[in-house]
Amino acid sequence: MCGIIGYIGKRNAVPVLLYGLQRLEYRGYDSAGIAVIEKTDKKIIVEKQVGKIKDLQEHLWNKKIEGHIGLGHTRWATHGEPTIENAHPHTSQKGTISIVHNGIIENYLELKKELLDKGYRFKSETDTEVIAHLFEDIYTGDLLDTAFEVAKKLKGAYAIGVISTYEPDRIVGIKKGSPLIIGLGKDENFIASDIPAVLEYTKDFIALDDGEIALVKRDSVEIFTTDGKKVEKNPFHVTWDVSVAEKAGYKHFMQKEIHEQPRTIGDTITGFSSSKTKNMVDTVKNADRLYIIACGTSYHAALVGKFWIEKFAKIPVEVDYASEYRYRDRIIGKNTVVLGISQSGETADTRFALLDAKKEGAKTISLVNVVGSSLSRETDHVLYTYCGPEIGVAATKTFTAQLVSLLLFALELGMKKGTISFRDYEYIHNQLLQIPSKVENILSKDDQIKEIAHRYMSASDFLFLGRNINYPIALEGALKLKEISYIHAEGYPAGEMKHGPIALIDEKMPVVCVAPKDRFYEKIFSNIQEVKARKGKVLSVATEGDSQIKQISDEVIYIPQTIDPLYPILTVIPLQMLSYHIATLLGKDVDQPRNLAKTVTVE
Numbered sequence: 387m388c389g390i391i392g393y394i395g396k397r398n399a400v401p402v403l404l405y406g407l408q409r410l411e412y413r414g415y416d417s418a419g420i421a422v423i424e425k426t427d428k429k430i431i432v433e434k435q436v437g438k439i440k441d442l443q444e445h446l447w448n449k450k451i452e453g454h455i456g457l458g459h460t461r462w463a464t465h466g467e468p469t470i471e472n473a474h475p476h477t478s479q480k481g482t483i484s485i486v487h488n489g490i491i492e493n494y495l496e497l498k499k500e501l502l503d504k505g506y507r508f509k510s511e512t513d514t515e516v517i518a519h520l521f522e523d524i525y526t527g528d529l530l531d532t533a534f535e536v537a538k539k540l541k542g543a544y545a546i547g548v549i550s551t552y553e554p555d556r557i558v559g560i561k562k563g564s565p566l567i568i569g570l571g572k573d574e575n576f577i578a579s580d581i582p583a584v585l586e587y588t589k590d591f592i593a594l595d596d597g598e599i600a601l602v603k604r605d606s607v608e609i610f611t612t613d614g615k616k617v618e619k620n621p622f623h624v625t626w627d628v629s630v631a632e633k634a635g636y637k638h639f640m641q642k643e644i645h646e647q648p649r650t651i652g653d654t655i656t657g658f659s660s661s662k663t664k665n666m667v668d669t670v671k672n673a674d675r676l677y678i679i680a681c682g683t684s685y686h687a688a689l690v691g692k693f694w695i696e697k698f699a700k701i702p703v704e705v706d707y708a709s710e711y712r713y714r715d716r717i718i719g720k721n722t723v724v725l726g727i728s729q730s731g732e733t734a735d736t737r738f739a740l741l742d743a744k745k746e747g748a749k750t751i752s753l754v755n756v757v758g759s760s761l762s763r764e765t766d767h768v769l770y771t772y773c774g775p776e777i778g779v780a781a782t783k784t785f786t787a788q789l790v791s792l793l794l795f796a797l798e799l800g801m802k803k804g805t806i807s808f809r810d811y812e813y814i815h816n817q818l819l820q821i822p823s824k825v826e827n828i829l830s831k832d833d834q835i836k837e838i839a840h841r842y843m844s845a846s847d848f849l850f851l852g853r854n855i856n857y858p859i860a861l862e863g864a865l866k867l868k869e870i871s872y873i874h875a876e877g878y879p880a881g882e883m884k885h886g887p888i889a890l891i892d893e894k895m896p897v898v899c900v901a902p903k904d905r906f907y908e909k910i911f912s913n914i915q916e917v918k919a920r921k922g923k924v925l926s927v928a929t930e931g932d933s934q935i936k937q938i939s940d941e942v943i944y945i946p947q948t949i950d951p952l953y954p955i956l957t958v959i960p961l962q963m964l965s966y967h968i969a970t971l972l973g974k975d976v977d978q979p980r981n982l983a984k985t986v987t988v989e
């Protein structure tokens with residue numbers, strides 16, 4: 387949800403900023419811009435474009451801008467439409483201060499009125515422009531001191547980068563609510579919303595916490611709290627290669643990420659260890675109540691996790707959308723545990739719901755993919771998925787990795803509580819180890835799935851059905867399809883179809899049925915017959931060897947056999963592939979679907 391980058395160092399800032407913006411484009415992509423302090427006359431040059439980063443690149447093609455310090459921004463509009471005026475960076479009236487911002491300034495109207503009364507003129511409709519004018523209005527002769535003062539006046543969530551012609555040897559970064567990391571280079575340093583933006587130049591990072599301000603110079607980085615106290619922070623090192631943020635021969639990041647799943651599932655199994663999870667297992671073991679909260683795809687992983695935790699550890703679990711959980715009258719006792727699932731670890735709804743629950747006395751755990759993300763630092767315990775960066779806006783590899791982590795966590799809990807035997811634990815674990823090669827097998831059906839996509843791409847609505855532990859997979863299949871192809875799709879528990887949605891079924895309606903050969907097979911088989919009897923087009927995801935389902939399906943995508951609890955990790959793969967192919971055949975931009983952003987840092 388907006389991406390920001392800042393550079394100071396020996397190189398020309400322009401290509402570094404553009405490279406970083408390309409890596410951050412998944413966060414927002416309706417307009418973009420850069421601000422650079424020119425090398426010779428030390429003035430701030432601002433260039434912006436509506437559209438994607440490539441439009442900004444084309445716009446800058448023949449412009450010879452050179453400077454060693456600058457800021458860049460890719461926008462996901464909150465206040466004001468995507469126009470050049472509303473694009474960032476925003477510059478103060480005298481042109482001496484430039485700002486990039488990710489987040490929302492909640493009291494901007496009040497601040498704007500004060501500034502208008504003082505004679506400041508606004509060029510944009512954004513909340514961000516007030517920050518630029520505030521900096522100029524308050525400027526004390528020291529950019530860092532000014533940042534302390536400005537931060538006191540701002541309400542809301544923000545990550546801000548500031549440069550000024552008054553002090554062209556520094557960038558100031560401010561974080562509250564939205565993510566901001568510092569990349570540590572040699573004779574150069576960076577600020578960015580996310581690690582991939584600067585992975586080309588460094589693998590050493592500092593993650594700012596809320597209420598921290600960074601003073602970043604070419605050869606030093608200092609961190610302070612907003613009341614001016616210096617903070618010592620430990621840098622962390624990432625081991626990913628820059629290639630994880632490249633397409634590696636695939637047409638889209640989403641396609642690459644779907645095909646990476648055998649590895650990311652394997653890495654997540656290997657990365658999970660009983661010793662690392664010991665404390666959180668102890669915490670949950672004694673919980674009287676376990677809530678799992680999340681948004682979007684992570685919410686669907688939570689729904690599957692509920693089945694596993696209840697089955698293996700016999701702990702009752704309540705799953706809620708984070709945005710709903712935050713504002714309802716939840717019941718929190720001293721043994722309540724809240725587990726938040728978030729790929730990015732930055733989703734505002736999930737973060738703030740967890741922070742509220744923590745304040746009320748709950749113990750908190752996060753399951754995140756991004757190392758150093760806000761959620762991972764704000765919760766009592768953290769569990770990781772090991773996927774490397776996910777760039778495609780639609781979550782794919784992180785979903786299956788979340789499932790793996792939740793399953794392993796449920797098994798650990800079950801062992802600790804004595805609700806499963808060691809034999810069962812080992813058996814399930816061994817079956818899990820075979821999942822990566824089974825995923826490989828499904829991925830090899832790409833051509834078949836593309837042909838099916840071709841036959842159904844013109845449908846205007848889809849229904850997805852599943853039962854029990856595969857019901858959340860039906861929800862996930864529907865979400866994948868609608869978010870990247872813009873086709874209306876709904877997921878339903880198959881047994882619920884007859885209570886309403888069956889009225890929608892006619893010969894034009896494709897119904898995707900998640901029907902592996904598990905203990906609910908007979909039930910969903912009957913539901914499929916009900917669809918067929920109403921002339922619906924049935925696309926089944928079924929287990930290899932199930933010839934019966936062919937007789938009542940128009941299309942069957944076979945997946946390898948596994949044990950009942952592990953099916954969701956397999957059944958979701960063909961649904962991801964189907965959505966991907968339908969969307970690309972329709973000519974949609976699957977990596978950057980309209981109106982969406984990878985990381986939603988606003989409520």
Ligand code: F6R
Pocket residue numbers: 681682683684685727728729730731732733736779780781782865866869984985986
């Ligand atoms: C769907 C998708 C979103 C995210 C949701 C939560 O493909 O990617 O629905 O799952 O915005 O994001 P995280 O997991 O980062 O909290």
